[in-house]
Amino acid sequence: MTRFTWLVVGLLVLTFVGVLIAHWVRELPAVQDFPTSYPGQSELPDGVAVDFQAWFAWQNFLNVSFLVRIIRTEWLVRTNQRPAAFWTRNNSGPIRTRNSPKKISRDCGCTSASTRFGY
Numbered sequence: 001m002t003r004f005t006w007l008v009v010g011l012l013v014l015t016f017v018g019v020l021i022a023h024w025v026r027e028l029p030a031v032q033d034f035p036t037s038y039p040g041q042s043e044l045p046d047g048v049a050v051d052f053q054a055w056f057a058w059q060n061f062l063n064v065s066f067l068v069r070i071i072r073t074e075w076l077v078r079t080n081q082r083p084a085a086f087w088t089r090n091n092s093g094p095i096r097t098r099n100s101p102k103k104i105s106r107d108c109g110c111t112s113a114s115t116r117f118g119y
Helices: 002-025 029-037 055-078 114-117
Strands: 086-088 103-105
Touching: 002 029
Parallel strands: none
Antiparallel strands: 086 103
16 A cells, blocks of 8 residues: 555544544533533623724725635636746755655746846
8 A cells, every 4th residue: 555545544443433432421421511510601791893894894904805715726727827036856866756846936926136127
């Protein structure tokens, strides 16, 4: 059997053991009493707004805009032709790849500084 097959079998066995342990822990009396002691709901004080707060709304907007920009950049790198500049990883350190290193682009699909500023 290959290494990958052993890895998959090992992960399946670990998952099965984890499920068995979770079932055993769930049957303990202290764990069964926890939801009745702490139901997870509380009464809101008077005068508290029920909708989203302003800081929460603008932070969510910033997070979404950053994620969209990161995904767009990755999409541009993967779908466009490779730019002229490449970086090849040094394969002589303590962490080595199995095959020879591949050239990795340093450009994100944007114009490079040399074309923008005339270097």
